[in-house]
Amino acid sequence: MDVLSTSQRSHCMAQIRGRDTAIELILRSELWRSGLRYRLRSKLTGRPDIVFPSSRVAVFVDGCFWHGCPEHATKPATNSEFWSDKLGRNRSRDREVTAKLESGGWRVIRFWEHEVKADPKACGERIRKVVKQRLAERPWLPMND
Secondary structure (H helix, E strand, C coil): CCCCCHHHHHHHHHCCCCCCCHHHHHHHHHHHHCCCCCECCCCCCCCCCEEECCCCEEEEEECHHHHCCCCCCCCCCCCHHHHHHHHHHHHHHHHHHHHHHHHCCCEEEEEEHHHHHHCHHHHHHHHHHHHHHHHHHCCCCCCCC
């Protein structure tokens, strides 16, 4: 049973940020420190957390609770049917967004919240390698024959 009233729980859930979370800021700081420049607030499908337009790389940082991390996700005890449906829709939407972006020539990188928290340098390095590779390839540009 929940120890908070419905209105208290509603208030708590409303305070959860959708962008500029602590985890996102940690990753962005690591990327900036390593010399990578990126864009925020993209209007791309799925609203990626970090975008590299010139290399067509979109980065998402998925919260363990909200996106159903296999290691850390918890199942709420109250209103479980609602939460099960909601979190299932989130995972389904993540798959759809990834597929749509990839079909449009974008490379999608997804990190779990706990991955960034545990080793932001490794996450930044993974992004750096993909961006560098994509800039070298640029498969979306026409060939100059």
